[in-house]
Amino acid sequence: MNSIRIMLAANSADDRKLISGLLTDEALRVVSSFRPDADGLKKASSQPADVLLIGTRAMPSQELDFAERMFTTRSDITILLLAPTLDSRTLTRAMECGIARVIDIDSSEHDICTHIMTAANRDQNRRNSTQKIASYDSKIVACYSPKGGVGKTTLAVNLAYALATMNKKIALIDLSLQFGEVGVFLDIAKGDTIADMVEEHSFELSTIKSYLIRHQSGIQVMLSSSSPEYAELIQPVHVNAILSSLRTEFDYVIIDMGVAFGDCAIAAMETADTILLVVNEDIASLHDAKRSIKVLEALNQQDKLKIVVNKEGISTITVKNVANLLEATPVLVIPYDLKAAMLAVNRGIPMLSCAPNSKASKEIRNYAHALIRRV
Ligand SMILES: Nc1ncnc2c1ncn2[C@@H]1O[C@H](COP(=O)(O)OP(=O)(O)OP(=O)(O)O)[C@@H](O)[C@H]1O
Numbered sequence: 448m449n450s451i452r453i454m455l456a457a458n459s460a461d462d463r464k465l466i467s468g469l470l471t472d473e474a475l476r477v478v479s480s481f482r483p484d485a486d487g488l489k490k491a492s493s494q495p496a497d498v499l500l501i502g503t504r505a506m507p508s509q510e511l512d513f514a515e516r517m518f519t520t521r522s523d524i525t526i527l528l529l530a531p532t533l534d535s536r537t538l539t540r541a542m543e544c545g546i547a548r549v550i551d552i553d554s555s556e557h558d559i560c561t562h563i564m565t566a567a568n569r570d571q572n573r574r575n576s577t578q579k580i581a582s583y584d585s586k587i588v589a590c591y592s593p594k595g596g597v598g599k600t601t602l603a604v605n606l607a608y609a610l611a612t613m614n615k616k617i618a619l620i621d622l623s624l625q626f627g628e629v630g631v632f633l634d635i636a637k638g639d640t641i642a643d644m645v646e647e648h649s650f651e652l653s654t655i656k657s658y659l660i661r662h663q664s665g666i667q668v669m670l671s672s673s674s675p676e677y678a679e680l681i682q683p684v685h686v687n688a689i690l691s692s693l694r695t696e697f698d699y700v701i702i703d704m705g706v707a708f709g710d711c712a713i714a715a716m717e718t719a720d721t722i723l724l725v726v727n728e729d730i731a732s733l734h735d736a737k738r739s740i741k742v743l744e745a746l747n748q749q750d751k752l753k754i755v756v757n758k759e760g761i762s763t764i765t766v767k768n769v770a771n772l773l774e775a776t777p778v779l780v781i782p783y784d785l786k787a788a789m790l791a792v793n794r795g796i797p798m799l800s801c802a803p804n805s806k807a808s809k810e811i812r813n814y815a816h817a818l819i820r821r822v
């Protein structure tokens with residue numbers, strides 16, 4: 448086995464010595480050590496390594512800031528924290544800072560070494576597998592982002608439209624259960640909704656299909672509940688029943704997920720073949736995306752996850768920065784095109800229909816072609 452190269456960050460020389468002494472397994476090799484401060488950041492940003500191990504015998508504070516800074520600049524390393532038992536707030540903060548695992552500093556040497564090796568190997572495998580995702584087949588495609596307004600509905604509606612114009616049989620499900628807008632984007636003023644369907648307590652394919660509204664493009668739409676208070680009628684078991692029935696009947700089931708990460712969203716993402724995580728080039732969106740990726744990893748859904756950058760060109764953050772930060776090359780980059788997007792929403796017509804030649808439309812169409820070629 449190749450040795451695991453460790454950068455060690457701890458505030459005092461004593462701590463650095465103590466922690467080095469705990470790394471007794473010969474697979475672990477400390478390649479540099481420094482304080483978690485500005486000088487340390489400089490050293491850590493260019494040192495070839497597999498793991499950044501940040502150690503402290505007190506409650507971490509400066510250490511977490513250090514981790515956070517490293518996390519945004521180095522996507523190629525695993526960040527671990529060796530510390531006394533943390534309270535739940537500090538633990539949550541540690542995870543948000545990109546720390547992959549917190550290891551109890553009072554554990555045995557053997558346990559500490561095992562934790563480091565397991566976390567480093569797991570991260571390495573994950574990095575390798577995200578590079579292989581490109582050939583994953585799609586059938587149920589969930590458009591998700593924990594951040595509002597990034598373009599989930601725009602993507603879901605236009606991807607559905609693109610596939611429908613390529614003679615595919617498409618169902619578009621609005622699972623943005625409280626404030627779904629698929630109806631607005633497609634100028635469907637009213638009709639039966641998912642809440643109406645659930646109230647009927649029948650999940651036969653024929654019943655489910657009778658609640659789909661046909662758009663002139665051929666897309667069959669299931670609208671979200673007409674009012675937020677009906678959203679809670681919908682349970683994960685309903686989501687599972689709807690998706691598993693429709694997948695037998697349609698070439699693609701596209702889901703507009705909304706921002707909620709509740710049980711229904713998890714059920715949808717677990718059933719989906721592909722999760723398109725929509726991000727914008729802004730720090731808040733990327734921060735939220737990073738956190739979602741961690742949760743999806745914890746749910747073992749990482750292999751179906753793909754990144755879509757929408758509104759590209761709105762900031763100095765580049766697609767390359769996004770790829771580095773999220774450790775995956777985006778499968779689709781949609782340029783910022785306010786004119787086309789506004790025209791589409793205001794008219795209730797998909798952007799691909801009212802502005803077919805806009806670069807944004809072309810990119811979505813190309814991605815739809817790519818999806819079809821893979822199936
Ligand atoms: N590529 C783009 N260029 C310019 N504007 C865009 C683009 N994509 C989407 N928009 C606009 O951004 C706004 C938000 O888009 P959209 O409703 O699709 O986001 P969302 O993630 O579904 O939001 P919510 O979280 O509220 O459901 C809309 O006004 C839409 O027209």
Ligand SMILES: [Mg+2]
Nearest residue numbers: 599600623628
């Ligand atoms: Mg939306």
